[in-house]
Amino acid sequence: MAGLVTMPGLAAAVCAPAATAIFPASGIAGTSVTATIAGSGLAGGTLTVYGDAGLTTTVQSSAETTLTVRLDLAVAAVPGERIIFVDTPGGTTGVSFVINAVGGPVVDAVSPPLIATLGQALAVTVSGADLGAVTAAGIAISGAGVSVSSATPSLDGTTLALTFTVDPAADLGTHAVTLTSPGGSAVLQLYVQRPPPTIATVEPAAGEVGATVPLTLTGTNLLGAALVVTGSGVTISGVVTPDDATLTATLSIDAATSPSTEPRLLIVTTESGQTTAEFFVVAAGVLTVTGIEPGAGEPGQTVSVTIHGLHLTGADVTESSPDLGLTNEVVVDDETLTLDVVIAGGAATQTNWTLTVSGAAGSTDVTFRVLAPGDPFIGSLSPPFGNRGSTIALFVHGVNLALIVPGTGVDLSGPKIVESNATAIDDRTVRATIAIDPLANVGYRDVTVNLTSGKSDTRSAGFRVNVPGQVPVIDDVAPGLVPSGATTSMQVSGSNFAGGTVLVTGPGAVVTNPVVNGAGTLITFDLTLAPGAPAENRAVIVITENGTARCGISTNPEPPTLLAAKLVKPGALFTVTSSSFRLFVFEFSVSELFTPGPETWTIADADGSLTLSRLDDVDIGRAYRERHRGFVRVRAVTTTNRIGISPAQAIRR
Numbered sequence: 001m002a003g004l005v006t007m008p009g010l011a012a013a014v015c016a017p018a019a020t021a022i023f024p025a026s027g028i029a030g031t032s033v034t035a036t037i038a039g040s041g042l043a044g045g046t047l048t049v050y051g052d053a054g055l056t057t058t059v060q061s062s063a064e065t066t067l068t069v070r071l072d073l074a075v076a077a078v079p080g081e082r083i084i085f086v087d088t089p090g091g092t093t094g095v096s097f098v099i100n101a102v103g104g105p106v107v108d109a110v111s112p113p114l115i116a117t118l119g120q121a122l123a124v125t126v127s128g129a130d131l132g133a134v135t136a137a138g139i140a141i142s143g144a145g146v147s148v149s150s151a152t153p154s155l156d157g158t159t160l161a162l163t164f165t166v167d168p169a170a171d172l173g174t175h176a177v178t179l180t181s182p183g184g185s186a187v188l189q190l191y192v193q194r195p196p197p198t199i200a201t202v203e204p205a206a207g208e209v210g211a212t213v214p215l216t217l218t219g220t221n222l223l224g225a226a227l228v229v230t231g232s233g234v235t236i237s238g239v240v241t242p243d244d245a246t247l248t249a250t251l252s253i254d255a256a257t258s259p260s261t262e263p264r265l266l267i268v269t270t271e272s273g274q275t276t277a278e279f280f281v282v283a284a285g286v287l288t289v290t291g292i293e294p295g296a297g298e299p300g301q302t303v304s305v306t307i308h309g310l311h312l313t314g315a316d317v318t319e320s321s322p323d324l325g326l327t328n329e330v331v332v333d334d335e336t337l338t339l340d341v342v343i344a345g346g347a348a349t350q351t352n353w354t355l356t357v358s359g360a361a362g363s364t365d366v367t368f369r370v371l372a373p374g375d376p377f378i379g380s381l382s383p384p385f386g387n388r389g390s391t392i393a394l395f396v397h398g399v400n401l402a403l404i405v406p407g408t409g410v411d412l413s414g415p416k417i418v419e420s421n422a423t424a425i426d427d428r429t430v431r432a433t434i435a436i437d438p439l440a441n442v443g444y445r446d447v448t449v450n451l452t453s454g455k456s457d458t459r460s461a462g463f464r465v466n467v468p469g470q471v472p473v474i475d476d477v478a479p480g481l482v483p484s485g486a487t488t489s490m491q492v493s494g495s496n497f498a499g500g501t502v503l504v505t506g507p508g509a510v511v512t513n514p515v516v517n518g519a520g521t522l523i524t525f526d527l528t529l530a531p532g533a534p535a536e537n538r539a540v541i542v543i544t545e546n547g548t549a550r551c552g553i554s555t556n557p558e559p560p561t562l563l564a565a566k567l568v569k570p571g572a573l574f575t576v577t578s579s580s581f582r583l584f585v586f587e588f589s590v591s592e593l594f595t596p597g598p599e600t601w602t603i604a605d606a607d608g609s610l611t612l613s614r615l616d617d618v619d620i621g622r623a624y625r626e627r628h629r630g631f632v633r634v635r636a637v638t639t640t641n642r643i644g645i646s647p648a649q650a651i652r653r
Helices: 614-623
Strands: 003-005 018-023 026-028 032-040 046-050 055-062 066-073 080-088 091-100 106-111 115-117 122-129 139-141 146-153 159-166 173-181 184-193 198-203 206-208 212-220 226-229 234-243 246-253 264-270 273-282 288-293 302-310 316-319 324-333 336-343 351-359 362-370 377-382 385-387 391-399 410-412 417-426 429-436 443-450 456-466 473-478 486-495 501-504 509-516 522-529 537-544 547-554 573-576 581-589 600-605 609-611 629-638 643-645 649-652
Touching: 018 091, 018 106, 018 184, 018 537, 026 066, 026 184, 032 080, 032 091, 046 055, 055 080, 091 547, 106 184, 115 122, 115 159, 139 146, 198 264, 198 273, 206 246, 206 302, 212 264, 212 273, 226 234, 226 246, 226 501, 226 537, 264 537, 273 288, 273 302, 288 362, 288 377, 302 351, 302 362, 316 324, 316 336, 324 351, 377 443, 377 456, 385 429, 391 443, 410 417, 410 429, 473 537, 473 547, 486 537, 501 509, 501 522, 573 581, 573 629, 581 614, 600 609, 600 614
Parallel strands: 026 091, 115 184, 206 273, 385 456
Antiparallel strands: 003 273, 003 391, 018 032, 026 106, 032 066, 046 080, 055 066, 080 091, 091 184, 106 122, 122 159, 139 173, 146 159, 173 184, 198 212, 212 246, 226 264, 234 246, 264 273, 288 302, 302 336, 316 351, 324 336, 351 362, 377 391, 391 429, 410 443, 417 429, 443 456, 473 486, 486 522, 501 537, 509 522, 537 547, 573 609, 581 600, 581 629, 629 643, 629 649
16 A cells, blocks of 8 residues: 655644744753744744743744744743743643753754654654753653653763653653753653554455445554545545544445546545555446556466456456466455466566456456566556655555665656655565655656666556645634533634545544535534543644645643642642642732732742742732732643643632
8 A cells, every 4th residue: 555645735824823842942041042942833923931930032033833032041040940832813832941050951952853653662862961961760751651761961961862662552642751960951842643554455446436335444553544535526425443443434436437447546644644545436337457466477487366356256367378377266256356377487578468357247358477587577556646746655566576776776757756765565565755846747757666686677657747736725723722521513714625624633532524515615523532632732634635734723721620728828838639730830819810910929839739938928918918818829731831720719818
């Protein structure tokens, strides 16, 4: 099955922002640094700081995916973590920044990005300064299933090599990674996702013009996947993933659609990636062959062959050459026929012969080639086409492909196509990456495989470069704030949605009932977030055969539970009992509105347990204007940098 990476669409909407990182992620008190906040939906963002005083922020420039900011760290700033919140018309998102004393770790960058996959180790290099004292034991990671197996600093402390172990059952979504040394700390965000989807089988792999076809795909990592199909005249409905290995749907093939020997692509998408499989639209009631594998063999071999198609029930196969013998014919089902092709030892090589498949629904021919020993052979390519500006995983199916030249062994004719990563999966399959320039000539290209033995094979006009249709564009997603533990009716407005569908990223999200209107300008769907689904910045992704577009939504956490003392006095204890938060600001105010200014006093706390000092008592008294009654609440930050706010509680003084 083939993999496909489509061109992303440019979202024009006011989307909920999502900040994924800030670098540098830490700095030294008394210095000023220029930092970059990365993410999406950041254009026009303004900044506020959450936590202790001592950090002043100024936006220097803004774009959709980056904010450049100046950070001034006061000399007297208390060391510790602050949250820098980015506020836009679409909502709020946050990143962690830590102020350290001289000698504390400074994290300038992490490469590659901190995006991990279930069951796979992730190796990254942290660069910066004063990283030499960071050890694996000094790194804490929120959530379950992710740990650091090794932490190796360079001798000069400017780099730190980290290896993360990710359990196959690790918590999905955002984890806070805290690097601690005797001199201070830094906090990074690591995102854990599932592996990309794969497709092993498509049942059926062909359907008649005018038919309604129940479709089943089997593979891996299919839970929550979205499905679209290339071309017109075929619609998809009822997409369900009952388990991680199965996707079912219904294909409706219009009676006016023309049958074709070229397959449609079934595009399967999750937040982790895309893959494709082939589906053929064939003439109604006619015996059709859509493929043969393998389609070649050498003299003296007995080749086990599978013929794919439709209306093969009761079919028989005959050969056109005395050099070929056909045995053990078995009609597996209406789409599959197997047989052994016995090639005579003295058979002429470099010769194509015809196998005729005949049955009650008609007959058709398929070609079988006799090769010289060791010669490669290209039988088919998946996918057989790709769009300008796209990067695809191209699979070459054939015979004698194990000796493909690593990296460069697949070549497409003509300019503006870059081939790389050619790898033999087995003797009959090669995978390569094909990058098609946005200005590549449209039309057919020859495909050549080159072996380390010096032998090669070329399939004339084996691949076609297409002009893509218009990519989807999102204008709005409503609502932008979605609760967990509920099903919410959603709508996405924009353009170029025809034939498309939608998915939502992040753990615990399930999309059902997607419907595109006739104009291709509106998608409605139901979004269910599981109870306890983490408060995350999520993306709504619209997928069509031409590309994708995304727009952010968000989920707020449940309010933290605050156990508050009844009386403000030195030694009074205020405790947050909720376990899903990691940074806290206790607020004391004369009003339930907690208006910023002299009538509200805030105290930052790292562990959710605050004991008032004598000075705290004095400061709160000023905020209460010496009244004997006021209010207290706590604003708490999750590991995903979302804020939960407890209800206001009255308190005496």
